[in-house]
Amino acid sequence: MKDAHQFGAAASHYGLENHGLRNLWSAWWNLPTPALYDTAVRNREAVSVHLGPLAVRTGQHTGRSPNDRFIVREASSEAKLWWGKINRPFESEAFGRLKQRVLTYLEGRQVFIQDCYAGADPEYRLPIRVITETAWHNLFARNMFIRELERERLMRHIPEFTVIHAPSFTATPAEDGTHSQAFVILNFAERMVLIGGTAYAGEIKKSIFSIMNYLMPQRGVLPMHCSANMGHDGAVAIFFGLSGTGKTTLSADPNRILIGDDEHGWSDRGIFNFEGGCYAKVINLSAEAEPDIYETTRRFGTILENVAYNAHTRRIDLNDSSLTENTRAAYPISHISNATRSGLGGHPKDIIFLTADAFGVLPPISRLTPEQAMYHFISGYTAKVAGTERGVTEPQPNFSACFGAPFLPLHPFTYARMLGEKIQRHGAHVWLVNTGWSGGPYGVGSRMKIQYTRAMIAAALDGSLDDVATTPDPIFGVHVPTSVPNVPDHVLQPRNTWADGEAYDVQARKLAGMFRQNFQQFEHEVAPEIAAAGPQG
Numbered sequence: 001m002k003d004a005h006q007f008g009a010a011a012s013h014y015g016l017e018n019h020g021l022r023n024l025w026s027a028w029w030n031l032p033t034p035a036l037y038d039t040a041v042r043n044r045e046a047v048s049v050h051l052g053p054l055a056v057r058t059g060q061h062t063g064r065s066p067n068d069r070f071i072v073r074e075a076s077s078e079a080k081l082w083w084g085k086i087n088r089p090f091e092s093e094a095f096g097r098l099k100q101r102v103l104t105y106l107e108g109r110q111v112f113i114q115d116c117y118a119g120a121d122p123e124y125r126l127p128i129r130v131i132t133e134t135a136w137h138n139l140f141a142r143n144m145f146i147r148e149l150e151r152e153r154l155m156r157h158i159p160e161f162t163v164i165h166a167p168s169f170t171a172t173p174a175e176d177g178t179h180s181q182a183f184v185i186l187n188f189a190e191r192m193v194l195i196g197g198t199a200y201a202g203e204i205k206k207s208i209f210s211i212m213n214y215l216m217p218q219r220g221v222l223p224m225h226c227s228a229n230m231g232h233d234g235a236v237a238i239f240f241g242l243s244g245t246g247k248t249t250l251s252a253d254p255n256r257i258l259i260g261d262d263e264h265g266w267s268d269r270g271i272f273n274f275e276g277g278c279y280a281k282v283i284n285l286s287a288e289a290e291p292d293i294y295e296t297t298r299r300f301g302t303i304l305e306n307v308a309y310n311a312h313t314r315r316i317d318l319n320d321s322s323l324t325e326n327t328r329a330a331y332p333i334s335h336i337s338n339a340t341r342s343g344l345g346g347h348p349k350d351i352i353f354l355t356a357d358a359f360g361v362l363p364p365i366s367r368l369t370p371e372q373a374m375y376h377f378i379s380g381y382t383a384k385v386a387g388t389e390r391g392v393t394e395p396q397p398n399f400s401a402c403f404g405a406p407f408l409p410l411h412p413f414t415y416a417r418m419l420g421e422k423i424q425r426h427g428a429h430v431w432l433v434n435t436g437w438s439g440g441p442y443g444v445g446s447r448m449k450i451q452y453t454r455a456m457i458a459a460a461l462d463g464s465l466d467d468v469a470t471t472p473d474p475i476f477g478v479h480v481p482t483s484v485p486n487v488p489d490h491v492l493q494p495r496n497t498w499a500d501g502e503a504y505d506v507q508a509r510k511l512a513g514m515f516r517q518n519f520q521q522f523e524h525e526v527a528p529e530i531a532a533a534g535p536q537g
Helices: 033-042 092-106 135-144 151-155 202-219 247-251 291-296 370-379 412-426 450-461 501-519
Strands: 005-007 026-029 046-048 054-056 069-073 088-091 110-118 126-132 161-166 183-187 192-196 222-230 236-240 257-260 263-267 270-273 277-281 303-305 328-332 348-355 365-368 381-384 396-399 429-434 470-472 479-481
Touching: 033 046, 033 054, 033 135, 054 135, 069 092, 088 092, 092 161, 092 183, 092 192, 110 135, 110 202, 126 135, 126 202, 135 202, 135 277, 135 303, 135 328, 161 202, 183 202, 192 202, 202 222, 202 263, 202 412, 222 247, 222 270, 222 412, 236 247, 236 270, 247 277, 247 348, 247 450, 257 263, 257 270, 277 291, 291 328, 348 370, 348 381, 348 450, 365 370, 365 450, 370 412, 370 429, 370 501, 396 501, 429 450
Parallel strands: 005 026, 026 110, 054 303, 069 088, 069 183, 126 161, 161 192, 236 348, 348 429
Antiparallel strands: 046 054, 110 126, 183 192, 222 236, 222 257, 222 263, 263 270, 277 328, 303 328, 365 429, 365 479, 381 396, 470 479
8 A cells, every 4th residue: 555654564465455445644554462552552542550451441332332233235145134123234325435434534544454363263264354543442453353473474364354443433324324423334245344433342343253143154153152161171161141141250260271252153173262362341350259350450461441440550440330330351362371272172062051130030050951952042041130221120131042142143043053953963961050149139139159150060061960860940941950069959949049939939930921922033933842941930
């Protein structure tokens, strides 16, 4: 690209003009972490805090903006997509106009480029390019995706998908056809993601995940919103769960090898991490309960997103939610000492569905039949607690198909069928683990002790529960172990933990009804035995 000052020792021969970018002031190619630190601080995008992390602020957008996400309607993908509230169409002509406005906005400015990959398995690896307006977002991409460290390969890098990220550019809805000033638009024909009006870095990460969720099933790979680890014998466990259920925390087990904390594919060769980093929620993070993740908040290379800090001492406060409850740490997976660098594992032996049940009625651990596994995967249940959102005064169910509906371009049954086939083929055990409330709903009961949850998961993974007798839950039908090592027996039966058993029955039947109501949208598309595997109370 001859009309811009180019910096960095590894500029790709596949230049920015291929993306329509021209007349830039400067282009910074594949800068290493220290250089991005220097630039972010010099440009006042971020500050360096105690022990070395980089603290950043994202302004009004401290989380994803699902109402601002669109997919371009075009011939190559239109018939395949699951159109609706999640995947809303954006016209191709409108995309072209908006893209040109973004490209014009970037003229005369600097951009930062990271050439990297999604997918640790070389057979399914997707070359990507992330072009950002700011240095810290470029460091985020460098942390989150799989790096290419060889200069010659970087110079030959040709991306199959490109993200252009311009958070300071705001759309005009009446002119651009967007929902607001912010936008996240996927275009499978142009193999591009256009993001503007929001500085929340998670939009970059989840856009690439959505792309993998579109591409991988077409290659026979099940994409999964899950964390994964393995024992030293190579036995793999995967953990599905929505935000706040403990997916990142429970997979970062010091006694097991971490494969990845959020996004994986399951192919005929086994599982593989889509990413090269972790994006952990850190509000109220405990050094005692989550020592590995806690240590990452005290290391050079970590980005702390909307984490509070003292302006004078630069010490962080992980308990301060004044900016948002959704405080985050983005760090390379190498910050976790027991993580595998390969990002690869075998076929899962155990599959764990995590839910934070704020109603306080689901058992803390239960084993699922294959039909129940399909029912709960399609349901994707967790709960919002009172007080987390304006107007939420009691627990609210949150059903998200496949534990990741906001990122599924294809119909949920595409993924559910693939999971069912893989469970059957590889004989995986499936467990439902409630990390939520016991002894009553949120506000009455207490959160399940993490040491109990860890003990239950450890017992499931090491085979200690294989021969333990189970009893069916009278309402939800799941199979509850009668005993678990290092867990009091009465904790295993949620009704026993409530002071008022009849109040438990009312609450349990209430949640069971919510499950059935949610599943009505799917019951005509699944086998009768799957529809019948839900709560009966």
